[in-house]
Amino acid sequence: DAGVTQSPTHLIKTRGQQVTLRCSPKSGHDTVSWYQQALGQGPQFIFQYYEEEERQRGNFPDRFSGHQFPNYSSELNVNALLLGDSALYLCASTRGLSTDTQYFGPGTRLTVL
């Protein structure tokens, strides 16, 4: 049973650049959520996608955008990168919009120089 996968594992960018992170949900899951985890902090919710639409959004600026594809995989895009965007970006998947457990991927470590 394939779990949540994310790519790339690590990424280094410079300020002002744009980045795209990718996520494939666990088999049987159709809902994908993205979280940002700064060093020493708990994950913070960015947004959630279900049926190819953004269903819920956290307190993040419009520089953060996303997309979900018909196969349920998802992308997170961040424009005009800031130093403060350096973090571990986590993808989580679940079934529908229920309170079923969300399963996390290994994350993408983004470093902005």
Add this chain to the structure above:
Amino acid sequence: EDQVTQSPEALRLQEGESSSLNCSYTVSGLRGLFWYRQDPGKGPEFLFTLYSAGEEKEKERLKATLTKKESFLHITAPKPEDSATYLCAASNQAGTALIFGKGTTLSVSS
């Protein structure tokens, strides 16, 4: 504002020394309370989901409990491999987004 607070921030135990981690929450319309384990540089690994006060779940040396204001993660006779950061998260009536605490970093020495 919905909030999840974990204590202590860090905990050092000797192997076999049982203890508890605390997670207090102020969430409008709690829909679920979740515990995860996270190893350095990795994604959170699911441990337990609790839905209502009085509920308890167990797995090996871990036991999670839930009241109307807080949740506890009890660790019985811990081993060095239990060393990790334990994260508590809650979902509220607005949806299924998880609101996380900052975590408790547990170190177990032999």
